[in-house]
Amino acid sequence: MSGAQHNETRDVSGAVAQSETMRDVIFNLAPPEPPPAARQFPRTDRRYTNRLAELREVDRVVEDVVRRGRGARYLLIGPEGIGKSALMAEIGARSRADFDESLHLDLAEVRDREGSADYAQALRRLLFALHDRTAEGLTDVARLRRRFQDITGGRSLLLFLDDVADREELALFTPGEGRCLLVAACRPGFVGAALEQRDGAEVIELGALRTHDGLRLLREYSAVDTLMREPDEAGSAEELVALCGGLPLALRVAATHLDRRPELTIGDLVDAVRARVFAEPGTPSAQAVIELGLARLSARETELIARAAEHPGRFFPPELGTALMGPDGPDLIDGLVETGVLRPTGASGYSIAELARQTVRSGPVRDPGRVAADRAAILRFFGVGHRLADLYGNGERFRLADVMEADESTVAPADYPQPFATPAEAGDWQDRHLGHTPGLMRSAVDIGRPAAALLLADHTWPAHYNRRRLAAGTAVYGYAVRLARTLGHQHALARCLTYLARLHLELEDRDRAAELLREADAAADASGEPLNHAVVLEARGLLYGRGASPDRTAAREALAASRAIHRERGRARGDVLQTYQLAEEHRRAGEPDRALEELRDAEARAERRLTELDRADDPRRSEHLVHDWKLIQGRVQLALARVLDAQGRAEEAERRAEAARRVFDDAGQPVREARALRLLAEIAERRGDTEYCRALRIRTQRLFAHYHLDDDAAEVHRRIPPRPASGPTG
Template identity: 30%
Template sequence: MVIEPGDERPGTRNDLSGQVGGSVVQAGVIQQLTLVSQESPTAGIPRQLPPAPRGFVNRVRELGELDRLLERAGDDSAPLVAVVNGLGGVGKSALSRHWAYRVRERFTDGQLYAHLGDLRHEGGGAAVSDVLGGFLRALGVQEKWIPADLAERAAMFRSRTADLQLLILLDDVEHAAQVTPVLPASSAGVVVVTSHRRLGELVVTGAVPVPLAPLDEDEGVRLLAGVLGQERVHAEPEAARELARLCGGLPVALRVAAARLVQRRGRSIGGLVAELADERRRLERLTAGGRTVVEAVFETAYHALTPEVGRLYRLLGAVPVADFSARAVQVVAGVSERETERLLDLLLEANLVEETASDRYRFHDLVRLHAARVAEQEAPGEREAALGRMARWYRACAMAADRVVTTNRLRLAPVPEPVEPEVTFASEKAALDWLEGERGNMLAVLRVAGLAGWDDVVWQTVEALWPLHHGRKHYADWIEAGRLGTLSARRDGNPAAEARMRNQTARAFVELGDLGPADEELRLARALAEESGDRRLEATVLESLGQVELARKDFDAATARFTEALALNEALGRTRGMGLQSYHLGLTHTAAGRPEEAFEAFGRARRLMEEAGTENDRAKIDIELGLVHRLLGRPGEIVERVAEAAWTMRAKGVPVKEARAWEILADLTVDLGDELGAHECLRQAIAVHLRLGNAAKAEELGARLPS
């Protein structure tokens, strides 16, 4: 609009009244006035999405979650927000870009994209301002009209996006505060955020979390096939699966590994697998263009941690456990329970650990390697102190569990000093289940403790693990722990403890039917027991020697050994020991076809166990009495007690004995003419054997069921 000089119309006044917002310019004579729009005349619909990733595979569930989010767009007054979170390198950006590219045409007003990592400044605030500036320019606002202040930019962005149907993809977000100013003022908009953190503040305000886990082996193999070609993967299927496992299901690691194979067409997948098998060098060998790409991902996340969280990360990397409870983390950190919860939450938020179950956490396999590497930066004294705290804590917990399972068995180790945090067990089954859940960790800690020379900790822990080994039958663990305990007891100069360790190890060999090693262990154990002067140990070794003779079916020799052990326990006044030897005599007489003598021996054993034993002891005697009653032709007199024993063993968490009870009960009910009852007992036994992984025994029993 142009006003020529002298064009003063009648009634025109140059004054102002009322309320005015913004700036006002007053002038006497206006030669020419030009009104400029904020919008660029060349502005179009923004199409900022990066190209869709090539070779994208899998992630059907996560794509479905994002699709369901899209169906809700417009239902509320605010835009929908999804937070795709997960470990660095797990494929968050690829998933988000793939989905965004697939649905981009539904957003008629355009798509905006920003990679926060590329714009990150110290503290992160300036990065958000830069993002808003870029978005406003993409929406047609000229540079000179874009405010410098972050709050003003956010307000202008909301004004420009009101009622627009926009898709916004924010990649590599560090904090929720980087997202809030960039939210459009439109319910038709959708914002997808990727972050290695969980961004709980956004989730609390209504954002939808889309956690991204590593690929499983099948998915990893499909990714490899997409890069290498199906023919190459099909030529080495097992090697491809192992490569997927070694890469931990991380797409970034799989793509780096595949790129190495693409560059060297003559190299086999198996050759690369062999190269990556060395855990100590796996991260440095996952390189692309000379850069340790995978390790760099973890380094970025690690350096973003606060000093306290970084210390915990290093200390957890220094301890040899695959997974850990919150209490174990507290022990390693040496801090209060509340502080442990806070530090764990921050590690979870950073996606450097994952919660596998209630109160259980673990590192991803490759993250564990990184944590172990940066643990070397921790002072040696700190690392050793953390390991020592964990070893002593596991010893105290194992001893507490042992005492719950069996109150009055022979123990050489003194009761340890109380440790924090204390672990208590409400029942025998709870104690056994805890030992079961921690057995891998305890074995790993025993190895390290042995190397560190903490010999008393090692053999005392192994002694306390007897209920687990004897009750749950993990023979490889049992034998390795026994070997570690034997070596430590010998270094400790403790012949009684060494005899104890050798005896426990021999019992594993007896149950496996490997009687040569059992003989050798017991020969040395007997000499050590005599050297120690502890006659309780002599009786225990005699019992094990009787077990060897029973396994050889030399029933007379077995009877002699158990009788000798019984007499020694009588001389020592050990009621439970007397009951155990009577029980073993009963087993020997049963195996020898002497049911009357077995009935008498088991009867005596039960009377003694009622006085000094546990409910477990009485139940296992009743189970074997079931077989004796059957041999004597009196099944009806014992069937209820055997059934009760089966349920007792289930309640106590002793599946091997429970399965035997159901099998004997099936035979008793057949003798009583109850075929349907027998079938139900067999099904119970089959279920237990399947839980134990004994498919062969389950199949054998299944053959007795009607087809």
């Protein structure tokens, strides 16, 4: 066929190989593969001791859920250390084949030391695991809860919740109607189990392990199993189970104690526990067992527990063990998990078991100098991590560190155990640990490192803003502003006031944002650094451009002034981004020619910077910068395509949109890719390429639907052209 162009996509991303024109296109557009099903499970316990009666009851409920396609809730109730999490993991191992998807959330990961939980973060995690991109940026808990129920309705889902405090928390995470089983391991003191049972929940109240189950757990330890073959020791083992109160945690600690001390008999340990209880009347025998076990940990294990306890969060990532203890950190953690002293918390790390935590906290008073050194090491691990995550995700943005002397807390030691390898991993790591930022900042001040607190606030800014951690951010930057005022640090004051203003702007408190920016202006003046003014001016541009009656002229003036400063100081990233923002303001104001002029300038500057990075002496050092610049380039290309399309320059707009689509595909940004595809489909439709438009819209709709952008998916679906009627046959 004359003028035909072959356009084929064979990969999952739907890449389009196209030429200058789009007439008479022949294509084979493969549909996108759906995102992988969520398959998250609690970590199973290789020394799990069966609670056969409880598991048989669970099997009955699972069978009923699957057969009837109904939902059910299972509550595991009992004291600390009774084995709720272990039973929950065993339920997962037995039931995983009966459900298409599974999610696991340990609420300990989103609680601070006072026990307050960030429910918005928790719900976003669940929604992200289900590939719901609409959750990004949401902070309203009620809205997130509704979204979670909507998206889980009709699914075959197994949901595990750990550390559930009360009925209100349970209700927040209850899935929508469908073949869903929620298994919740409840905190000690959970109130409302009877009401939950009345409302249809199944409740298992776990008691102490029966004697034969306790003995079975002890036999999982080889040295203890050998001892129990002696007649006298078998009787002592039964006494030990009784002294441990049937608590799996206490039994684990006791068994580990015996496993590591081959000179001890079970009778020796029983005698030691009784002596401790006699010497300290009122001490529960199970607590005495745990105290004895902790006292007999290796010196290195004891050191790790003591040092990790200085971390202000309730859990810590495994890499922190390496940072504190060196290369044997992972082995030490594994050993402490075996004892039960550490418990895994979801996929993110470990927390000290509460019964063991009480013993650690009530132990000998540590040397203040040692405490300060440990806090400094923890601060350095997270300070470096957040700095690197900021670099990975945000390239060459202007940072507070650019105008401050580098603090040791942001300089990675040679053996720093970096916990991520890609920009996406860096963003997820940073998001998981944002909740610890206020505690780390206070710790920095306590050990005389206030500059580290200010740098930590700055390096977490993009994560707070882009991930919409608005409530957490206002706490962080409110504290940072007070600290900067106290120190008289004008650079930090200008920066953190601006950050706080932008958060208030997102919270739609324009008056407060304007007030903060006035003070930020004064601080920027006092700092003597023009780039601080550029940061304030960018925020002013956003302030003027928002609201019911935006002042487009003032917004453009502020953004242009900010860009001029970046340009004068040779800050390419600020220059290009402010140019891009300025072009968007021109487009909104109905000035497409001005918008096009700005975007072409931004495009040329981005290309020039990428060329410079390609020629870098050490490409590894600039890899994350290239990633950031390519994404910026993609955003500029898509903006160019929209302006060109509005001017009727369809062919050029199509090339720009396709270039943007390729960038987003390569960067693993499927939603941005879908937005580029949507514009490509509109251009194809106006040109009359109905079949190509149809193929593009089907792919766009599938991408939006796969990532649960329901409104976008529905809008695109409505606009998919019908298939042409078949011609006559015969």
